[in-house]
Amino acid sequence: MTYFNNFEVQVQEIEYYLEIEKFTQAKKAIEKLLPETPDNGLLLYYYAFCLYCLEENEVAEEALFESIRLGFRNVDSTYLLGRIRLQCNNFQSAEEAFLEALEMDPQSVPVMSSYALLMFRTGHQKKALNILDQALRLDPSNEVALSVRFIYLLAYGSKNIQLEMLADTLQGAGTETRKLLNIGLYELHHNKLKDAKEAFRQAYLQDPTNTDLLEALDELQMRTSLLFLPNNIIQKLGGPAFFWICTAFIALIGKLFLPDMIAGVLLLILVCLMLATWVSPVIYLAIKRKQARRKRTMLKQLHPRGGRK
Amino acid sequence: MNKIDVLRRLLKIQPKSAETLYLLGLESKDQGLFVEASQAFSEALDFCDDSLRNQILEAMEELPTESPKECKDETQTILPFRLINGTKANISPEHQVRFEDVGGLEPVKDSISIKIIQPFLKPALFEKYKSKSGGGILMYGPPGCGKTYLARATAGECNATFVPVHISDVLNPYMGESAKSIRGIFEYARASRPSIIFIDEIDSIGFSRSKSSSEQVRSMVEQLLTEMEGIESNTDQVLVIGATNMPWDVDGALKRPGRFDRMFFIPPPDLDARTAIFKLKAQDKPVELCDFPLLAEMTEMYSGADIDFLFEAASEAVLVEILHTGIERLITQEDLESEIKRHLPSTVEWLRTIKNYVKYANQSGLYNDVSDYIRLHSEWI
Amino acid sequence: MDALKEYWIFESALLVCFFVGIDLGGKMKENLFKASLGSKGDAPLKSYDIGKLLLVGFFGGLVSMGIIGTINGRWLKLDRKVLIGLGALALILLGLKLTLLAMMGMGMLGWDYRTYRMVSKIGYVGLFIAYYFAFKKPFSLFVYAGGIPTPLLKPGLLWIFIGGLIEFLMVYAVSVAVDYDIL
Numbered sequence: 001m002t003y004f005n006n007f008e009v010q011v012q013e014i015e016y017y018l019e020i021e022k023f024t025q026a027k028k029a030i031e032k033l034l035p036e037t038p039d040n041g042l043l044l045y046y047y048a049f050c051l052y053c054l055e056e057n058e059v060a061e062e063a064l065f066e067s068i069r070l071g072f073r074n075v076d077s078t079y080l081l082g083r084i085r086l087q088c089n090n091f092q093s094a095e096e097a098f099l100e101a102l103e104m105d106p107q108s109v110p111v112m113s114s115y116a117l118l119m120f121r122t123g124h125q126k127k128a129l130n131i132l133d134q135a136l137r138l139d140p141s142n143e144v145a146l147s148v149r150f151i152y153l154l155a156y157g158s159k160n161i162q163l164e165m166l167a168d169t170l171q172g173a174g175t176e177t178r179k180l181l182n183i184g185l186y187e188l189h190h191n192k193l194k195d196a197k198e199a200f201r202q203a204y205l206q207d208p209t210n211t212d213l214l215e216a217l218d219e220l221q222m223r224t225s226l227l228f229l230p231n232n233i234i235q236k237l238g239g240p241a242f243f244w245i246c247t248a249f250i251a252l253i254g255k256l257f258l259p260d261m262i263a264g265v266l267l268l269i270l271v272c273l274m275l276a277t278w279v280s281p282v283i284y285l286a287i288k289r290k291q292a293r294r295k296r297t298m299l300k301q302l303h304p305r306g307g308r309k
Numbered sequence: 310m311n312k313i314d315v316l317r318r319l320l321k322i323q324p325k326s327a328e329t330l331y332l333l334g335l336e337s338k339d340q341g342l343f344v345e346a347s348q349a350f351s352e353a354l355d356f357c358d359d360s361l362r363n364q365i366l367e368a369m370e371e372l373p374t375e376s377p378k379e380c381k382d383e384t385q386t387i388l389p390f391r392l393i394n395g396t397k398a399n400i401s402p403e404h405q406v407r408f409e410d411v412g413g414l415e416p417v418k419d420s421i422s423i424k425i426i427q428p429f430l431k432p433a434l435f436e437k438y439k440s441k442s443g444g445g446i447l448m449y450g451p452p453g454c455g456k457t458y459l460a461r462a463t464a465g466e467c468n469a470t471f472v473p474v475h476i477s478d479v480l481n482p483y484m485g486e487s488a489k490s491i492r493g494i495f496e497y498a499r500a501s502r503p504s505i506i507f508i509d510e511i512d513s514i515g516f517s518r519s520k521s522s523s524e525q526v527r528s529m530v531e532q533l534l535t536e537m538e539g540i541e542s543n544t545d546q547v548l549v550i551g552a553t554n555m556p557w558d559v560d561g562a563l564k565r566p567g568r569f570d571r572m573f574f575i576p577p578p579d580l581d582a583r584t585a586i587f588k589l590k591a592q593d594k595p596v597e598l599c600d601f602p603l604l605a606e607m608t609e610m611y612s613g614a615d616i617d618f619l620f621e622a623a624s625e626a627v628l629v630e631i632l633h634t635g636i637e638r639l640i641t642q643e644d645l646e647s648e649i650k651r652h653l654p655s656t657v658e659w660l661r662t663i664k665n666y667v668k669y670a671n672q673s674g675l676y677n678d679v680s681d682y683i684r685l686h687s688e689w690i
Numbered sequence: 691m692d693a694l695k696e697y698w699i700f701e702s703a704l705l706v707c708f709f710v711g712i713d714l715g716g717k718m719k720e721n722l723f724k725a726s727l728g729s730k731g732d733a734p735l736k737s738y739d740i741g742k743l744l745l746v747g748f749f750g751g752l753v754s755m756g757i758i759g760t761i762n763g764r765w766l767k768l769d770r771k772v773l774i775g776l777g778a779l780a781l782i783l784l785g786l787k788l789t790l791l792a793m794m795g796m797g798m799l800g801w802d803y804r805t806y807r808m809v810s811k812i813g814y815v816g817l818f819i820a821y822y823f824a825f826k827k828p829f830s831l832f833v834y835a836g837g838i839p840t841p842l843l844k845p846g847l848l849w850i851f852i853g854g855l856i857e858f859l860m861v862y863a864v865s866v867a868v869d870y871d872i873l
Contacts, residue, residue, distance in 0.1 A: 009480070010477070012477075012480050012481075013477045013480060016476065016480055016513070019521065019525070019526075020513065020526060021520070022513065022558075025513070089734065091727055091734050092727045095725055095726070095728075096725070099723060099724075099725060102723050103723075117835060117836075119726065121734055121735060121832075121835050121836065122726070122727055122734045122735060123734070123735050123766070125831075127721075127722060127726060130722055151831070151834040152831060154830065154834055155828070156827050156830075156831065175519075175520050175521065176519040176520055185834070189830070204665075204666075204669060205557060205666065205669060205670045206519075206557070207557075208557055208662050208663070208665060208666040209662055217669070240741060240744060244744075244815045244819070245815075248811075248812040248815065255805070278745070298688045
């Protein structure tokens with residue numbers, strides 16, 4: 001330990017923060033160190049990685065270009081470039097970056113998996129599946145490959161296969177947060193809102209700074225409340241399509257066999273239920289906007305700049 | 310590149326090579342680097358066989374016996390008494406901070422006094438009731454609100470040795486070395502008891518094992534748990550204070566009884582604390598006489614760091630004006646008020662995060678104090 | 691001799707298949723890591739929220755649902771055959787609707803206008819259901835892979851209006867034809 005100088009100690013600290021995914025701390029540490037060594041390609045790569053994880057994609061791309069310019073051109077940097085471009089929806093340039101990374105290392109499973117994800121995003125499903133199969137053959141327990149395959153099977157697989165895949169992702173490498181997110185996604189896909197909410201809640205507890213997760217959790221909280229009771233009833237009955245079929249069937253039966261008044265009342269109830277499902281999201285949005293406006297007004301009263309950064 | 314550099318490079322490849330360490334010690338001795346030589350010989354003793362041991366001991370006896378000097382080279386972070394305590398910690402001299410130096414926060418200070426300080430000062434009384442003095446407390450709160458300062462003040466009140474620890478003091482890329490550093494710190498603290506180990510950013514050193522598959526995290530947390538549990542050694546009269554902005558990242562096992570079993574929420578400074586901070590910050594700056602209580606009233610929810618930043622920003626603005634006009638002047642109340650209008654407190658974001666966290670995670674009542682605080686200041690959050 | 695000739699032809703054919711197969715296989719492997727994006731018609735996936743298409747179908751009618759469904763299907767790069775099939779279904783339902791109207795006008799069907807409207811609505815919802823099930827899996831994949839549904843409000847209102855107008859004109863034309871004994 002005494003054989004490292006101060007720079008190496010600080011780089012160790014940065015690498016440790018990256019390992020435990022504390023990107024804000026890592027970014028701060030890098031920003032302290034960069035002025036001393038602005039030509040360090042590795043540091044700039046780490047900086048770009050932090051910025052990408054913190055969703056500051058434009059600056060991340062700039063830092064990464066600088067890192068590559070300084071000679072840090074390898075699979076990792078090219079792969080990161082692909083991921084940044086994918087996040088920014090620059091699909092063609094993302095593909096260029098992934099293909100370049102695969103030229104350098106044709107057996108890189110994370111790159112293959114991300115390329116497969118890109119192909120899914122752009123509608124080249126067959127190609128995506130072929131690439132994914134190849135990736136999983138090379139490393140069946142790779143977290144990225146399993147996640148991408150899980151996403152595909154969630155959309156196209158049967159319930160049994162989805163469960164098997166979920167079990168694989170839970171047993172594979174990966175953090176608790178990601179595993180909980182997968183569980184939540186699975187439950188959400190099958191309209192089990194309460195179970196999804198619990199999974200997302202536990203995932204959120206692992207990382208309360210994740211605002212996307214918080215938004216999803218708040219929405220689930222709302223969707224499991226009384227305001228969305230009609231929506232939940234219809235989902236439980238089989239979904240809007242099935243509900244409409246039932247309504248049509250009941251309307252016909254009512255017209256043929258029941259007195260007009262009763263048929264009319266039944267139909268009215270069903271139609272009101274359906275209308276309520278259309279109206280409840282609008283009410284929810286209106287409530288949210290009103291709450292946000294009230295908060296901004298109160299903050300403005302407490303502080304002259306209230307609410308504005 | 311000299312021989313020492315070559316030997317260091319070899320050590321990076323084979324860190325447990327006793328022969329390389331011995332040669333490094335000899336080379337350092339020849340070049341007059343007695344501290345490094347002594348350290349290399351000590352480490353070589355850990356890995357050598359009997360035949361080499363005698364040679365190393367002979368070489369150590371030949372080292373001069375003058376008292377160790379602090380390294381002047383700023384790129385080195387070595388201090389001589391790391392040979393004794395096995396850490397890289399920049400251990401400060403006996404601190405002078407006491408509770409009277411900490412403005413405001415009376416409820417927190419009272420709580421710490423009853424639960425922490427009195428057991429330290431009156432061990433016999435607490436021994437009678439079989440209550441251990443020591444253990445762990447976890448301070449959490451928004452950044453810049455004085456957790457470190459409060460920890461120092463606690464140590465001052467207890468008349469205990471203050472041992473601050475940062476993640477960079479513990480980290481080592483070689484397997485098992487980080488855990489070794491933690492053990493070294495605790496050994497030093499036990500040797501110097503009564504002592505208070507202050508672990509800043511405990512969420513990094515004691516990071517939740519379920520959130521990371523890193524072996525390094527696992528080994529550090531397990532070592533920390535072992536040391537705090539006192540399985541291998543008596544930890545009475547050694548208090549461990551952990552400070553963090555992210556209590557949710559601290560491993561769950563560390564928050565159980567016997568480890569960090571008391572959690573204190575350190576809120577943003579109250580009115581008295583803010584007034585004291587304003588007075589303190591204004592002391593060494595060219596500031597005209599200001600109405601500090603009024604400024605304190607205008608800066609609700611501001612942390613100490615925020616107030617510091619206000620002074621920095623005001624100084625900058627005044628300096629720019631001086632450079633333009635050529636007329637020197639003092640920082641006035643208006644300058645500070647205008648900076649207050651331009652900057653929001655940084656604690657609000659943290660409090661919003663913890664509010665959402667507590668909404669979903671306070672079934673055990675662990676965060677009741679922060680929950681109460683949020684309720685009182687709900688208009689801000 | 692013939693047997694030998696046959697054997698050699700067979701073997702040569704096998705060898706040709708073998709080498710062509712390798713070449714094809716090699717080409718396929720090669721194609722996996724060849725750029726697929728960048729040509730003119732290669733846009734990324736897009737979609738409306740398929741659940742909300744019900745509103746367009748319910749209020750706009752068969753023409754609205756058919757048009758917006760086809761647009762969404764192309765965005766999701768659905769199989770051409772599926773899209774053609776769904777389009778054909780929309781046309782069949784439209785034809786059925788107009789036929790029923792004509793039959794009503796000619797007194798062949800003892801329905802009142804309310805019943806006709808109800809049956810039409812059932813038809814609209816039926817078409818939506820067909821599109822919904824065709825879109826369900828590709829839309830799920832689109833969302834889970836990170837896609838964000840395109841807002842439907844403005845285009846939805848537009849197609850409700852346009853589709854509704856077209857359908858209205860068709861219905862009017864049939865009514866006039868029945869009234870003037872053209873049908």
